[in-house]
Amino acid sequence: MTATTPTAPLTLQKVPLSSEAARIGATAWQAVCGGARFAARAFGSDDLAATGAGETRNTFAALGPTYVKLGQLIASSPGVFPRVLSDEFRTLLDRVPPADPDQVRRLLTDQLGRDPDEVFAEFDPEPIASASISQVHDAVLVSGEHVVVKIQRPGIKARLAADLQILQRTAAVVEFSPYGRMLSAKAVIEDFTANLNSELDFRAEAAAMEEWTAAISGSRFADQVRVPKVFWDYTTERVITLEFVDAIRIDNAQEIRRAGHDGTKIVKTLLLSLLESAFTDGIFHGDLHAGNVLVDSDGRIVLLDWGIVGRFDDKSRLIVRELLGNLMRSNYEAAGQALAALGTFGKPGTVRETAKDLRRVAAPIGGTDLGDMSYADLGRQLANLAKTYDARLPRELVLVGKQLLYVERYMKLLAPRWKAMSDPQVVGYTAGLLKDSARAR
Numbered sequence: 350m351t352a353t354t355p356t357a358p359l360t361l362q363k364v365p366l367s368s369e370a371a372r373i374g375a376t377a378w379q380a381v382c383g384g385a386r387f388a389a390r391a392f393g394s395d396d397l398a399a400t401g402a403g404e405t406r407n408t409f410a411a412l413g414p415t416y417v418k419l420g421q422l423i424a425s426s427p428g429v430f431p432r433v434l435s436d437e438f439r440t441l442l443d444r445v446p447p448a449d450p451d452q453v454r455r456l457l458t459d460q461l462g463r464d465p466d467e468v469f470a471e472f473d474p475e476p477i478a479s480a481s482i483s484q485v486h487d488a489v490l491v492s493g494e495h496v497v498v499k500i501q502r503p504g505i506k507a508r509l510a511a512d513l514q515i516l517q518r519t520a521a522v523v524e525f526s527p528y529g530r531m532l533s534a535k536a537v538i539e540d541f542t543a544n545l546n547s548e549l550d551f552r553a554e555a556a557a558m559e560e561w562t563a564a565i566s567g568s569r570f571a572d573q574v575r576v577p578k579v580f581w582d583y584t585t586e587r588v589i590t591l592e593f594v595d596a597i598r599i600d601n602a603q604e605i606r607r608a609g610h611d612g613t614k615i616v617k618t619l620l621l622s623l624l625e626s627a628f629t630d631g632i633f634h635g636d637l638h639a640g641n642v643l644v645d646s647d648g649r650i651v652l653l654d655w656g657i658v659g660r661f662d663d664k665s666r667l668i669v670r671e672l673l674g675n676l677m678r679s680n681y682e683a684a685g686q687a688l689a690a691l692g693t694f695g696k697p698g699t700v701r702e703t704a705k706d707l708r709r710v711a712a713p714i715g716g717t718d719l720g721d722m723s724y725a726d727l728g729r730q731l732a733n734l735a736k737t738y739d740a741r742l743p744r745e746l747v748l749v750g751k752q753l754l755y756v757e758r759y760m761k762l763l764a765p766r767w768k769a770m771s772d773p774q775v776v777g778y779t780a781g782l783l784k785d786s787a788r789a790r
């Protein structure tokens with residue numbers, strides 16, 4: 350199994366002890382304040398869960414970008430946190446005050462190696478989006494093209510490096526406890542670090558966009574899903590310049606319908622193209638939340654934000670095809686065997702036991718309306734199952750699952766009556782997965 354990102358050595362430089370100490374101080378202080386605020390409010394409130402979520406979110410926000418990202422990661426793990434908490438974290442995505450315009454200008458000059466006025470005819474200093482790591486500006490190139498310029502927040506790298514060093518040390522200590530080992534705290538933080546690392550190099554993001562485009566170009570989705578064009582001349586480690594895409598967010602079902610697009614077709618295309626890129630090409634978008642998926646005026650899906658990318662190596666790609674193909678045709682013994690080949694099971698069951706458990710989780714889904722089913726519930730059941738077998742599944746599989754959780758949200762808005770699992774096209778597609786994987790062996 351390959352890593353979520355190419356496993357480059359850690360590029361975050363070691364930070365001096367003094368700045369680590371300063372961040373530990375600030376971190377501990379914010380955590381204490383958060384705890385105190387939570388306690389003070391919680392006891393006077395009826396709505397304990399909502400208050401707790403709000404306070405937790407405030408604490409994470411005050412702690413800064415590393416913890417916001419970590420919070421998002423934790424909140425999006427199925428079955429780990431209640432819904433109210435995941436929703437709180439989602440709102441953090443777009444609610445970070447923008448960086449100082451002078452700093453932005455300095456960063457652009459430094460990264461582009463010339464005065465920004467030589468590159469941009471127009472540059473709106475007010476960002477259209479401002480998140481924890483980056484902010485996005487509307488601009489027009491001197492050559493006339495309408496673009497967006499995503500820039501990394503000035504100073505973010507040093508800040509993250511200090512935080513990650515603390516997290517790594519903490520995880521190492523936590524692993525001394527049995528609970529910390531079960532959660533594999535160190536592995537979680539290592540994954541997290543690798544992800545952040547690749548998100549901090551926009552050239553990797555631009556390269557992933559082109560890699561995916563090349564992969565999907567031979568498929569029948571080539572003219573139905575796309576990414577914005579990259580302007581490489583104005584793309585560096587900390588600046589990425591892309592074609593401006595005028596399109597509707599995928600969770601804006603009303604606008605999409607008003608524009609005359611077929612919601613079910615869009616959802617089907619998104620789902621099948623995700624499976625196609627993951628299970629045929631071995632590369633897929635690893636962050637499909639609604640802010641990153643648009644529908645353009647031709648009804649094509651546009652995928653933004655390639656900071657997190659999943660990759661399957663050939664061997665696990667074939668086994669995953671068998672897992673999915675067999676699950677879909679209700680062949681639970683073969684699916685169980687594929688699962689066992691894929692992950693490590695601390696307490697393996699017999700083939701028959703595994704098959705029975707898989708059937709229990711998967712069988713009811715086939716006939717359900719998409720509007721009535723929840724991947725989140727399915728995720729929780731699968732998480733329970735994983736606990737029973739003490740299973741560790743490859744992170745790419747978990748990452749694909751996470752995409753389904755994101756997609757579920759807007760699928761329900763766009764195609765509430767669509768039976769995804771019994772749709773003839775989906776069934777035909779997954780049957781094809783098995784044929785091809787048999788041929789490849």
Ligand SMILES: Nc1ncnc2c1ncn2[C@@H]1O[C@H](COP(=O)(O)OP(=O)(O)O)[C@@H](O)[C@H]1O
Nearest residue numbers: 478480483485497577591592593594640653654
């Ligand atoms: N090519 C583009 N065209 C139009 N809007 C864009 C484009 N790229 C990004 N945006 C806007 O900026 C927001 C943030 O961009 P994104 O790449 O997702 O950055 P982040 O990594 O901070 O989430 C998007 O949700 C979208 O609204």
Ligand SMILES: [Mg+2]
Nearest residue numbers: 640641653654
């Ligand atoms: Mg985004």
